[in-house]
Amino acid sequence: MKALLLRDIRLPDGTGCDVLVEDGRFAAFGRNLTAPSGAANEDGAGGLLLPGLIEGHTHLDKSLWDMPWYRNECGPLLGDRIANERRQRGLLGLDPARQARAVADRFLALGTTRIRSFADVDTEIGLKHVHALLELREAQAGVQEIQVVAFPQSGLLVRPGTLELLTAAMADGADIVGGLDPSGIDRDPKGHLDAVFALSGKTGKPLDIHLHEPGELGAFALELTVERTLALGMQKRVVISHAFCLGDVAPARQSGLLALLAEAGIALATTAPPSRNVPPVAACRAAGVTIFGGNDGIRDTWTPYGAPDMLQRAMLIGLKNDFRRDDQIDVALDCVTGAAALGCGFSGHGLAVGMLAEAVLVDAQSVAEAVVAQPSRRLVISGGRVVARDNALV
Numbered sequence: 001m002k003a004l005l006l007r008d009i010r011l012p013d014g015t016g017c018d019v020l021v022e023d024g025r026f027a028a029f030g031r032n033l034t035a036p037s038g039a040a041n042e043d044g045a046g047g048l049l050l051p052g053l054i055e056g057h058t059h060l061d062k063s064l065w066d067m068p069w070y071r072n073e074c075g076p077l078l079g080d081r082i083a084n085e086r087r088q089r090g091l092l093g094l095d096p097a098r099q100a101r102a103v104a105d106r107f108l109a110l111g112t113t114r115i116r117s118f119a120d121v122d123t124e125i126g127l128k129h130v131h132a133l134l135e136l137r138e139a140q141a142g143v144q145e146i147q148v149v150a151f152p153q154s155g156l157l158v159r160p161g162t163l164e165l166l167t168a169a170m171a172d173g174a175d176i177v178g179g180l181d182p183s184g185i186d187r188d189p190k191g192h193l194d195a196v197f198a199l200s201g202k203t204g205k206p207l208d209i210h211l212h213e214p215g216e217l218g219a220f221a222l223e224l225t226v227e228r229t230l231a232l233g234m235q236k237r238v239v240i241s242h243a244f245c246l247g248d249v250a251p252a253r254q255s256g257l258l259a260l261l262a263e264a265g266i267a268l269a270t271t272a273p274p275s276r277n278v279p280p281v282a283a284c285r286a287a288g289v290t291i292f293g294g295n296d297g298i299r300d301t302w303t304p305y306g307a308p309d310m311l312q313r314a315m316l317i318g319l320k321n322d323f324r325r326d327d328q329i330d331v332a333l334d335c336v337t338g339a340a341a342l343g344c345g346f347s348g349h350g351l352a353v354g355m356l357a358e359a360v361l362v363d364a365q366s367v368a369e370a371v372v373a374q375p376s377r378r379l380v381i382s383g384g385r386v387v388a389r390d391n392a393l394v
């Protein structure tokens, strides 16, 4: 693989330097580096180099990105949204493979080099969405790492046959077992959690549970999840997504739950939606809980909002958490870079010698400005080469 010398950039800490990439990894950071013969040369012109961005929670399989505008007339409840989606995906002729590819490519053009995506599994579509994402995972390998979560969006135990499908999805190569609202959807918290933890144990794959349940109901599911994580020795292998309950409960209850999560090594994924209480990022980090960011659905039948741009999501996390100081906004970026790598278990990530060469070059004076202004991505480097310029794949 051809070496790459990127001259005259600034790192997030403000240090000005050149960057040498060899064999797909960062080989050196320093001033006046010399390129090996035959290396590609890029002039960074003093731009700010950010690590490759990470989408920690999305649903590539059901985005309507690039499709005609979908008029949303869905009811307000979670159940309305799930039923509406199952109806609309047929009416709209949704092709999960095409949609996932379109969104993943746009993510890459805007600097996102790693993605954790859920893929719906249910008794109507079977494993179609999982297979679409597994194929995408192979197609993007080398420039964009995709983790596929087999996800029982329509319920697990309430829809007989779904657990068998989830098991088959794992056998076919899904990376992560997904769970969902054990009380709110399945109405059987013990049964649901026992089933997904058993599948996780049997396959040796980590777990990611959507927990929309509010207040004490959600807190109960969270406690049950902690108990099982500790009993089964699954520390660092469980993520709870959303965990709105942590934003609902009183401060003392919140601290107690965060201490449990820290003890169990459970990470949280947050989309920081304006419409719900959320786990506060600063309190989570202070308690030793890894918390990272994701869009959730991007322009789908659930929501018209979202974009395949993790700088925008970092801004929304900053807004929701009232981050105003530059050092706070640095944390918002960490939610879509370092903390996301840690929480999702993406290895070899970061701007350091030996890490995989993934980075985004932007015209901004600081990380805070990049998050707030979301400037054009002048260069995206992944797999050791330039994969996008000026927001377009090369």
Ligand SMILES: [Zn+2]
Pocket (backbone or CB within 6 Å): 057, 058, 059, 118, 210, 241, 296, 297
């Ligand atoms: Zn989700």
